[in-house]
Amino acid sequence: MPRKQRCRRIGGYPDHWEFSPEEETDSEPVVMSLDEFETIRLLDREGMTQEQCAERMGVARTTVTAIYDSARRKIAEALTDGKRLMIRGGNYRLSDQGAENISQKGTDSMRIAVTYENGEIFQHFGHTEQFKLYDAEDGKIVSEQIVPTNGSGHGALAGFLKAAQADALICGGIGMGARNALAEAGIRLYGGVSGSADAAAKALAAGTLQFDPNAQCDHHGHHHGEGHECGHHHGEGHECGHHHGEGHECGHHHGEGLDCGHQEGDEGCRRHHGE
Numbered sequence: 322m323p324r325k326q327r328c329r330r331i332g333g334y335p336d337h338w339e340f341s342p343e344e345e346t347d348s349e350p351v352v353m354s355l356d357e358f359e360t361i362r363l364l365d366r367e368g369m370t371q372e373q374c375a376e377r378m379g380v381a382r383t384t385v386t387a388i389y390d391s392a393r394r395k396i397a398e399a400l401t402d403g404k405r406l407m408i409r410g411g412n413y414r415l416s417d418q419g420a421e422n423i424s425q426k427g428t429d430s431m432r433i434a435v436t437y438e439n440g441e442i443f444q445h446f447g448h449t450e451q452f453k454l455y456d457a458e459d460g461k462i463v464s465e466q467i468v469p470t471n472g473s474g475h476g477a478l479a480g481f482l483k484a485a486q487a488d489a490l491i492c493g494g495i496g497m498g499a500r501n502a503l504a505e506a507g508i509r510l511y512g513g514v515s516g517s518a519d520a521a522a523k524a525l526a527a528g529t530l531q532f533d534p535n536a537q538c539d540h541h542g543h544h545h546g547e548g549h550e551c552g553h554h555h556g557e558g559h560e561c562g563h564h565h566g567e568g569h570e571c572g573h574h575h576g577e578g579l580d581c582g583h584q585e586g587d588e589g590c591r592r593h594h595g596e
Contacts, residue, residue: 328414329356329388330379332363334476335408338501342403351399354411355505357392360385409505418477418484423454423468426486430456430463433525434487434508435518437467442518444493447475453518454485457526465522475499479506491521494536512536 335358356378363374364385371389375382399406426432436443437453449470456464470481479502482490489509503510513533514521524530
């Protein structure tokens with residue numbers, strides 16, 4: 322029986338998830354895993370040795386060599402064959418994201434994060450300096466806390482929310498890189514919302530939040546125009562909290578189904594296989 326792979330520790334999510342040739346192509350994209358991307362970042366961008374990289378990722382040097390070789394072959398294929406390069410999934414866990422002092426979420430709670438400034442929903446996800454976290458049970462808010470983000474950039478903020486055990490994010494404008502990072506982290510997104518942070522969190526907990534699934538950073542002020550209520554996402558008729566076929570109901574969290582045997586809030590170890 323083959324030995325189970327150890328999860329590779331990565332420093333965080335990238336800000337950029339896809340790279341495409343100038344010319345359109347019908348070729349299948351090349352998919353690079355997050356642990357493969359991490360070896361490229363540490364060895365080629367940060368200039369680490371393979372021994373240093375192995376220590377940082379918590380694996381053997383021979384494992385780093387194998388991951389790195391695979392990553393470079395994929396980059397070569399994308400560049401020479403003019404294919405789209407996508408970063409997705411892998412066998413990894415996030416390293417410390419600065420969320421150690423955040424209280425643990427209850428077993429039956431849904432944790433809602435809101436980009437926060439002076440009681441209002443801050444409108445630029447990538448620049449938010451605070452999140453307000455709300456824990457909801459049975460459709461009601463039962464606890465709340467305000468936390469500094471301790472980072473900047475879409476990938477860093479998504480990693481912070483993952484470490485903070487967030488199940489959902491309410492925000493104003495948000496870019497595609499952030500959307501990809503949140504999807505990778507398993508965090509449901511409710512964008513295009515403005516006004517009181519407390520009121521929005523209560524509405525989401527109750528299943529009545531109106532939001533814009535197409536909210537973008539360049540036109541985040543346009544919201545509620547489509548009349549989407551919580552659960553009617555992309556016109557697919559999902560119930561509250563259902564997102565892209567994941568089947569999580571409002572109030573249910575992601576505490577199960579992680580392939581490395583970790584529960585949500587352990588270390589976020591997930592094996593995604595590019596999905």
